[in-house]
Amino acid sequence: MRWSRQLIPTLREVPQEAEIPSHQLMLRAGLIRKLGAGLYTFLPLGLRALRKVERIVREEMNRAGALEILMPALHPKEVWEQTGRYELLRDVMFKVKDRQQREMVLGPTHEEIVTDLVAHEVSSYRQLPVNLYQIQTKFRDEIRPRFGLMRAKEFIMKDGYSFDADLDGAEKSYRSMYEAYQRVFQRCGLRAKIVEADTGAMGGSSSHEFMVLADSGEDGLVECDACSYAANLERAESVLRSAPSFADAEKDPEKIATPGLRTVEEVAGFFQSPPARLIKTLIYVADGKPVAALVPGNRDVNEIKLRRALGAKALELADAATIARVTGAPVGFAGPVGLSIPLVVDAKLRGYRGAVTGANEADAHLRSVDIERDVKVTEFADISFAIEGDGCPRCAGTLRAKRGVEVGHVFKLGTKYSEQLGALYLGEDGQKRPCVMGCYGIGVTRTLQAVIEQSHDDNGIIWPATIAPAEVEVLLINEQHAASVETAGKLVEGLKNVGIEVLFDERAERPGVKFKDADLLGLPLRINVGERGLAKGSIELRARHSGETLVVPVESAVETACARLAELKRACAPGGE
Ligand SMILES: [Zn+2]
Known part of the structure; x- marks a missing residue:
């Protein structure tokens, strides 16, 4: 990729519309542009990063045995009426009419649609379990779309649904998705906190959220300072270590x-x-x-x-x-x-x-x-919210209040939807029973932005090597200097030949502009090719996350970059690999 042939409209100024760092940086680095409230276009480099997140999600879902499908975004309203959610989700659903005046909705989620599918296609215990997922655009009429991709009206989600014959099977499916989610977020370079969550409008019996801690997060949670207990505020339990006693306690009212x-x-x-x-x-x-x-x-x-x-x-x-x-x-x-x-x-x-x-x-x-x-x-x-300093319900520790962004959510749904939509199977004993369901969501576009919210500094984005729009930037300091041009060109070819994705900044711009843009865009490694270094036969290899700069002989530059990149990727490998 040659920078001059790309569309990377970086901005020096912080756009007024953006309140939080990740949103500002996505705009400033030229990854996204706003069309309207809660509506964004992905520019080429933003899309490259997004596709990598999707690929990781897809690989981990497939590894866990889930099957990818693609359901329509446009639904007849009748499916939604069968569960009563046409009413319940009235405010968040976009509604449209076709030319015959039939009412339809743009899907905010797909429980009804997938359960209707399974009701028609699965009839025997021999076909279970089945776990179906898709990566698809969702629509929600948010009251207050904000923070860029964090709360948008149109966004990309991975939604998955498991169907099992019984509770034990459903528990296994849930565990397998829970573990797949841990792997997804680790591979995306995200530190996601797993918290107990309320099941809310979804119904069902239990659920966990994967939260990225961030001061700008819209969700409150508490975590114990001594054990692994963590829960979102809606769900969190807590204890008072002792009942307080106040002045005049002995007197009558x-x-x-x-x-x-x-x-x-x-x-x-x-x-x-x-x-x-x-x-x-x-x-x-x-x-x-x-x-x-x-x-x-x-x-x-x-x-x-x-x-x-x-x-x-x-x-x-x-x-x-x-x-x-x-x-x-x-x-x-x-x-x-x-x-x-x-x-x-x-x-x-x-x-x-x-x-x-x-x-x-x-x-x-x-x-x-x-x-x-x-x-x-x-x-x-227990009818109050837990607060900072409360006792942990599981140990003698103390709860700390945090803010976070929910990037993933796993639910045990039970048989609510399968009963309502007739997703029944014939058991070995000849009895008809409802499938036991689970549902599992990852906000794909939100995950991408959450990575930036968690990983940036004053100068720009610090991409994890696994989802960066490109892996290495080669920065030509002076495009008028023939030897620099030649060496940079060779390095770009050499890196491409070993399978590394390179962005080549060969623009006729001042070096200061190129350096600033490089930090802003934040690719994991950068190679500076300049006259002064070449005089000694060397280039500079700079790691974005540490700021460390190595002076490397030109001939070993590709090899050193490869080794460094491999290290950075290993840092995102799921535990034990
Ligand atoms: Zn505890």
Whole structure:
């Protein structure tokens, strides 16, 4: 590849639209360009890197025995209606009509489509297990597309689906995908943290996310500083090592005037107490009935956990009228003492004494509330989010809060979709049973950007050798110097002959511009060919990740570059190879 014949529109300035480093660098290095909100074109070098990620994904799926297929992106809406997800995913699905006014959707995911396929093509236990995957474009109408490929409206995903005869088989399929994912991300040069996750709208029984830690990540997680426990915030459990005790714990509840003070900060300030001394009382409506959820003042209600604790289908915060009716007070003054609706109390409030709560009366709070003495608790349950400093649920360690980007997700789906769509098989005993499913996703375009988010410096991208758009850049410092031109040309040929992908920067540009672009684009190795070195019969070999520069005799340059590159690739090999 000659730079002058390529389309590599590098930018000196940081584009205003890009907020996080990886997005800025993908634009600046000329890898992608924006068409509209959440819509990007891959330019030649961006596409080369993307194809390498896809190849790694494909190789690891095939190695694990999964079979590649390609399903349509355009679906008749009826398939989606069969599972009720036409309604459930209404907001994220792009809907279109064909010329006969038939309603169709652009697929945000493919559980329904693949299960419908298996329902038609698989009928006997002899055909199981089967694991099907595709690498394909998905469409989601994101409310706020941002961060480039991290949250786009159109993106490439590897989605895979396993069908087994029973739970044991499904567990094996799940393990095999879990391990394949570890290999995929290692080979892409990514350090991905595996966290326990909630199954959310997917249904199913358990799931893990592969997260890339990054301050810009949109997902919260906690990890233990002592053991391997890690979970996303929706799912994370945690413990309090001891119940806190606050001032005046021995006294009876006492009403204190707190005119106009509604927020935790305002009330805590008034009582000169930490926010944890407050008990927040939130009124929800669960399946049409009001309930109160109590959490410590320094924590938020985790509605996923609350809904599970209540066994409720629908859950929403009560409106002001309902709150007034249930508590007798305006919003901001609800408290648990004397409430006659069911009270779900966060397990971390067990043993709480000397707490401050709303008084169910405008402009008043109660102090010296003892949760077990003064409150009619319906149920203690874990209904709050874990926070930094909580105890680990698995060991004596402490949880640390982190942010991350989800690059992969594996789910045990169970039989929800196979029952709804009739993916049944005839067992050895002649009985019909639903296939036990798993589903497995990798955000391919997101993975590419996550690599850059994790691997860059102030000067640009630092590509892992396995997915770099090219492996070596040969940089001709002065294109007017005949001996340099000749040597650089020979080096490029020599590298190509041993199978190395070379980008040859032979542009008529100032050396400073070429050096800056080289660092920005960040190929793993760079060979500088210049007059001064050639006078001594040598070139410079520079490693992008370490900044280390070797002076190498011209005749051994190809060999040295090969050896260095092999080392860099080994660094991305899955463990034990
Ligand atoms: Zn632990």
